[in-house]
Each structure stands twice: as C-alpha cells, then as structure tokens.
Amino acid sequence: MKIYFSGSIRGGRQDAKLYKQLIEEIKNYGDVLTEHVGSSDISHELSDSKIHEQDMKWLNEADILIGEVTTPSHGVGYEIGRAVALDKKVFCLYRRQNNKSVSAMINGSPSINCYKYSTVKEAQSLIKQIFNGC
Numbered sequence: 001m002k003i004y005f006s007g008s009i010r011g012g013r014q015d016a017k018l019y020k021q022l023i024e025e026i027k028n029y030g031d032v033l034t035e036h037v038g039s040s041d042i043s044h045e046l047s048d049s050k051i052h053e054q055d056m057k058w059l060n061e062a063d064i065l066i067g068e069v070t071t072p073s074h075g076v077g078y079e080i081g082r083a084v085a086l087d088k089k090v091f092c093l094y095r096r097q098n099n100k101s102v103s104a105m106i107n108g109s110p111s112i113n114c115y116k117y118s119t120v121k122e123a124q125s126l127i128k129q130i131f132n133g134c
Contacts, residue, residue, distance in 0.1 A: 001030030004062035011073035029131040
C-alpha cells in the first residue's frame, strides 16, 4: 500500500517530532511516500512549482492519505481536497485542544474520516484501527 502522509511544513514545524512518530507507525502498513514530513531538517532546494509537481505525483500514486491536521496549513488542506477529488481514502488525526477546533470543512466532510486524540499512543492506536479497517 502506498500512503501519503500530510502534515504542516511551512505552517509550523513544532509537530515534526510527532509526525515522525506517526510515520513510524504508518510504515508498518505500507510505503510512506512523504516520509520527509517527519524530518526536523526540511530541504528548501526545490522551487514551489517543483514541490507541487512532486507532491501531486505522490498523491496520485497513493492509495490513502493520512493527515495530522492540528496545526492549520493551507498546503495540508489543499492536499486533502485533492485527495478527496481523486477519490482517495482520507483519514485525519487531530489533538484535542481547548481553544482550537479543526476546520469544519475537514471535520464536516462525509468523504473524510476524522479522529481526535490526546497522546501519541492514542494516535498510534487509531492508525492501527484505520489500517485494520482498510
């Protein structure tokens, strides 16, 4: 299975360590095409158009998109919207936070399965459930 992991890069790297932990769990179920999202050292060598081209190639190849959507990101929202348009399975994870809510466009979509979590272990358990149901 080819898996597209989506998480905020330019919107903030405060969750890079978390993304890496989630990606490590996801790798148990297939090939993560976007493993770099969990890296603390993101290369900025490619132009924006090359990044878009590369990411859309990976998204087209993917069987499923797993997104961590706690940190708002235009890019993540775009990727999710494109995945839905491509009729991909889409699952989003987000942390419970008192003063923040996930976008209604993501959480309210019938094409997107959203899951709240509090700890990394809980998120890893949700990932297991997602792939056991695929």
